[in-house]
Amino acid sequence: MTGISVKDLGPKLDSLMRARQGAAARVHDLRVMEDGHAGLTFGFSLTDQPGARPKDYILKLAPVGVPRRGSTDVYRQAHLLGALHAAGLPVPAIAWASQDESLLGTPFIVMERLPGRTFVIWEPSDSFDTSPEAVLGLWKQAIRALAGFHKLDWTRSLPEWEAPYSLASELVRWNSLLRHAPEPAWLEAGQRLHAALAREVPPEAPVGLVHGDFQPGNVLYHEGRLTGVIDWDLAGIGAQGIDVGWLLMMTDSIAWAEGWKPLAPITRAGLLETYRDAGGTAHEHLEWFQAFAQFRLGAIACLNVKLNRNGRRPDELWERFAPSISTLFARAEQLLATPASTASARSVA
Numbered sequence: 001m002t003g004i005s006v007k008d009l010g011p012k013l014d015s016l017m018r019a020r021q022g023a024a025a026r027v028h029d030l031r032v033m034e035d036g037h038a039g040l041t042f043g044f045s046l047t048d049q050p051g052a053r054p055k056d057y058i059l060k061l062a063p064v065g066v067p068r069r070g071s072t073d074v075y076r077q078a079h080l081l082g083a084l085h086a087a088g089l090p091v092p093a094i095a096w097a098s099q100d101e102s103l104l105g106t107p108f109i110v111m112e113r114l115p116g117r118t119f120v121i122w123e124p125s126d127s128f129d130t131s132p133e134a135v136l137g138l139w140k141q142a143i144r145a146l147a148g149f150h151k152l153d154w155t156r157s158l159p160e161w162e163a164p165y166s167l168a169s170e171l172v173r174w175n176s177l178l179r180h181a182p183e184p185a186w187l188e189a190g191q192r193l194h195a196a197l198a199r200e201v202p203p204e205a206p207v208g209l210v211h212g213d214f215q216p217g218n219v220l221y222h223e224g225r226l227t228g229v230i231d232w233d234l235a236g237i238g239a240q241g242i243d244v245g246w247l248l249m250m251t252d253s254i255a256w257a258e259g260w261k262p263l264a265p266i267t268r269a270g271l272l273e274t275y276r277d278a279g280g281t282a283h284e285h286l287e288w289f290q291a292f293a294q295f296r297l298g299a300i301a302c303l304n305v306k307l308n309r310n311g312r313r314p315d316e317l318w319e320r321f322a323p324s325i326s327t328l329f330a331r332a333e334q335l336l337a338t339p340a341s342t343a344s345a346r347s348v349a
Contacts, residue, residue, distance in 0.1 A: 004040060004061060004105065006030050012104050013044065013059070020096060021048040028054055040074075040106075043113060056113035057095060058230075062106045071233040075099045075107040076162075080235060083157045089148060090228045116222030118230070121215065121250060121262040132265040134224065139266045140274050141226040142219045143247065146211070147278035149229070150240050154209050164237040167201050170292075174299045181302040182309055189329040190302065193295050196336050202285035204239045211235055214243045215250045240282040245289025246296075247271060255294055255331040257323035291332035298328040 010030050017025040030044040040061035045054035062074040078097035085093045092111035099107045117125050119138050124130055128138075154161075175194050181187040211218070212234025220228045249255055251264040251271055266274075276283065305322050307313035 004064065006032065006042070009042065009104065016096075016103050017046055021046070024049050033058070058092065058111045058113050059108060060111070061104065061108050064106050068107065070236075073107075074109055074233070077232050077235070078109050079161055080158065080232060081109075081111065083161070084149070084152070087152060087157055089152065090145060090226060091232075092228055092230065114220050114222075114228040114230075116220035116225075116227045118219060119216035119221055121217055121264060122260060124263060128221070129224070130263060135263055136265050137224065138216055138219075138221055138226075139251075139264060139271070141221075142214075142216050143271060143274045143280075144278040145219065145226055145229055146214050146243055146247065147275050147280035149209055149211065150206075150243070150281045151279050152209050154237055158209070158237070162237055164204075164207050167204060167239055167292075168198075170238070170242075170296075171198055171201070174296045177299040177303045180306045182306045186298070186302055186325050186329070189326065189333075190295065190298055193291070193298075193329050193332050193336075196333060197288070197292055197295060200288060200336065202239075202241070202288050206240050206281040207238060208240050208281065209235070210238045210240055210242050212242070212246075214246055239289075241285060241289035242292070244272075244275065244280070244282045244286055245291070245293040247275075248286060248290040249293040249297065249328075252290070252331065254334075255324070255328050257327045260321060260324050287335045287338055291335045294328040294332040294335075298325045298332075301325050301328075 010027065013030065014025075014027045017027055025046060025048045028045040028047065030042060033041045033043050040063060042059040042061075043056065044059060045056050047054050060074050060077070062068060063072055066072050068075070075097060078094050081091050082094050084091045092114050095110045095112060097109040101107060117127060119125075119128060119135075128134070152158075171194065175190075178187055178190040178194070181190060211229070211232065213231060214229070218229060218231040219226055220230060248268060248271065250262055251266055251268065253261055253264075256262060272283070272286070282289075301318060301321055302325060304313070304315065304318040305325070308315050308318045
């Protein structure tokens with residue numbers, strides 16, 4: 001649930017658009033976005049003159065009544081997306097953004113709506129060709145796009161956006177979610193995995209832009225072609241192996257329970273070759289980074305399963321996801337036990 005209804009939001013957005021675009025501006029077809037579970041994300045169309053052709057936009061709102069940091073600080077994405085768009089990277093342009101809570105009740109950004117739909121790797125829209133050849137093409141486009149983002153010189157494009165975060169701080173951040181695990185076995189496995197990850201934290205390099213949830217479910221495709229990368233809520237400056245490990249997790253069938261296997265007809269070797277050929281920068285310690293991805297997602301799922309079960313944030317998708325918490329943690333421990341991981345990682349105090 002978003003906590004903000006279309007009925008309540010509509011008049012405020014209409015007034016805002018008239019103030020920004022003139023008295024003739026009108027908002028049409030305001031709706032919660034259909035794909036995924038993004039929360040406070042709405043689509044709408046806008047006309048600024050009678051008879052004018054509507055333009056389509058996406059509105060993202062910060063959650064009401066929570067501290068503004070990380071993924072809940074929606075406004076921080078305005079500067080990021082502006083810089084990425086200026087660099088020619090495939091992201092939506094920012095039309096309007098504000099931290100002023102008096103306008104819509106919470107900070108917001110409004111972006112142009114790019115054509116296409118996301119490819120949800122567990123349950124893709126019927127509009128996609130799901131033949132192995134076609135899906136492989138979608139994956140390769142996404143991987144090449146990730147390499148493009150990783151090549152961005154953040155010190156020039158985003159010099160004052162955010163300070164780099166460390167892997168040690170990320171381990172602390174996501175470990176804090178484990179206490180919400182509604183099943184003791186998940187808590188025990190997650191704590192064991194956290195300890196194993198902490199013993200073998202690799203070097204940070206290369207440090208650069210990190211999306212944080214990069215996978216085809218956050219990529220728009222139109223008629224089989226990538227049109228943009230969205231959902232930058234978890235973005236930051238950090239070790240770029242985080243993104244590569246996340247992709248490796250998404251394509252590793254062993255990490256997922258039966259009934260929740262991703263549609264990912266690409267091998268690990270094929271993924272890494274595509275990334276390297278496109279100029280990607282993160283190539284080392286990838287067993288650790290995949291294991292860390294699985295720790296992150298498992299911890300996030302523990303919280304969301306709890307919120308679904310106690311009724312505070314109902315979403316049955318997380319109950320369907322729940323059996324994969326155990327397989328994510330178990331596969332991560334297996335990855336950390338491999339000779340390649342043990343030989344390449346470095347312990348830190």
